[in-house]
Amino acid sequence: MGKPHAIVAPYPVQGHVIPHMELSHRLVKCGFKITFVNTEFNHKRIAATLHNGQEDSQIQMAAISDGLSAAEDRNDIGKLTEAVIRVLPKEVETLIKNINGSDNQDDITCIISDMGWVLELGPKMGIQTAAFSTMGAGPVALMSNIPKLIDTGIINPDGKMIKLKPQSIVKLI
DSSP: OOSOEEEEEOOSSHHHHHHHHHHHHHHHHTTOEEEEEEEHHHHHHHHTTSGGGOOOTTEEEEEEOOSOOTTSOTTOHHHHHHHHHHHHHHHHHHHHHHHHTOTTSOOOOEEEESOHHHHTHHHHHTOEEEEOOOOOHHHHHHHHTHHHHHHTTSBOTTSOBOOOOHHHHHHHO
């Protein structure tokens, strides 16, 4: 067996792609080979930013369909998500089968993604998975403090804001 070989498949928007690419570069430094899965649309954008058009030899770029036509708006997150859920898992599964069926490449040993529907391929294909969250510190802090917000009466258990009198807010601080 050669190097560990991970498929890295981020949700296809900038705030997810960039952190996954940074993780990929760090994994290469730890001895991994990476197949970075991106949509054809994003692949063109990334390829244009590579130094001298050269890719890191340990990061292979793989472009797959996002399920949208060239004319469709990728800024419509609802439409993009519906297409990605429908298309991406099958595209990634096909890519893994092609890589693992090839004699000249190391088999995929891990799937890294922030999309559960891609991570579900791991157990199905006998491959380890790792979820990589690209969430910023603000949302993490908010989510970890939801019980405190409920306990102090700022929101109810359904997540709805409770109308507070200004003097009540001072007491909470």
